[in-house]
Amino acid sequence: MWNVDAFVGRRLIMMWVWVMYLGQCTKDILGWSRPASPPVVKVEMFYNSEYSMPSTHAMSGTAIPFSLFLLTYGRWEYPFTLGFSLALSWCILVCVSRIYMGMHSILDVIAGFLYSVLILLFFLPALDLVDGFNLTCRFAPLVIISLHLGLGLFSFTLDTWSTSRGDTAQILGTGAGVALASHINHLLGLLPDPTPDQLPLFMPPLGAGLVGLAVLRLFLGVLVLMATRALMKAVTMPMVCRVFGIPSGDVRKARQHMEVELPYRYIVYGTVGFNVLFLVPFLLSHIGLS
Structure with a gap:
């Protein structure tokens, strides 16, 4: 928001809100309990009172990096392979961590991943319309x-x-x-x-002054x-x-x-x-x- 790209930042927040809201509502509608302990060893207990299906961590861990990749590729100048690899790594690490922490089953994580992909397919094309309404409509x-x-x-x-x-x-x-x-x-x-003629954007050379600022x-x-x-x-x-x-x-x-x-x-x-x-x-x- 403050250092890179407010345009991408505000749209990323919109995707995060939709994904997390739908995920939390689905959790409470289904009402599936967390994995039983034992046999699962629960490393994290803070969210133990929540329901389990789908994993909203897996949903956000899918939606945020891939939304960031899809919103910035072509707008910023960087290799496709680099952006996709970073998004995929971020997604895998978050999804696997929920199983490791004992908070979700493999099914919870897979469902969260697929649910998030479905939401992205539906809502990403609507971002221009919603963002335009937020910016310009008097109401x-x-x-x-x-x-x-x-x-x-x-x-x-x-x-x-x-x-x-x-x-x-x-x-x-x-x-x-x-x-x-x-x-x-x-x-x-x-x-x-930025206006269309100013795109794509380029990362300026990193120097002490820029980093300090x-x-x-x-x-x-x-x-x-x-x-x-x-x-x-x-x-x-x-x-x-x-x-x-x-x-x-x-x-x-x-x-x-x-x-x-x-x-x-x-x-x-x-x-x-x-x-x-x-x-x-x-x-x-x-x-x-x-």
Whole structure:
């Protein structure tokens, strides 16, 4: 977003949101349990309360690298073999790691891979249409906010609490924030996309000055996002609990209520997503680091 290509970055976020949302919903509809332990040795326990089929790690580990490859090849000048090999290696490593960590069966991983490929085939051709709507339609902010919020509100009726509902709200909030920021950027003329006659793009020679500038942008941007997240968490949790009459003393317990967890995650990470694509580039441009 800040150092390479905001155009690719915002479209990559869109693919990530669609893949993860559909994967999480499918998990909760099917309700398949994690592999039994024993015989499986579970190295990672944090997501043990989630369902298993399909593997959303395998889905994101397929969608993100191959979307990145398909969005950049022809736009940036690099060998096809290099891009495809990196995407395939990334995909294989993530998929195999889920079996190694004891969190998924081979069937979960294969289903996640194939499901992700199917979603890519359907949604990648629609990126131009959706991105154009987000940038230019006068009603885009209203549609973006209400659609992402509605998807979170009407998708989950869990029997028992798990991390999937909050994670999905976090993903939807981030996607909404980035999409809204892209609309604002278009209105204000910030982060303009290269024109067709400027393509393909070439990697400039790597020197100490360029690397130092990139690291400085990254450092300052991450500081802004950390401050945004801390501030919004401190403000949003008590506010949401007060609105719904739920005690906010035990934050972990309060977040297990759907009426708290969904707006809390949506607002916090919606703001973070917005600042990724709007506030940070805006600040960098004003201090001469754009």
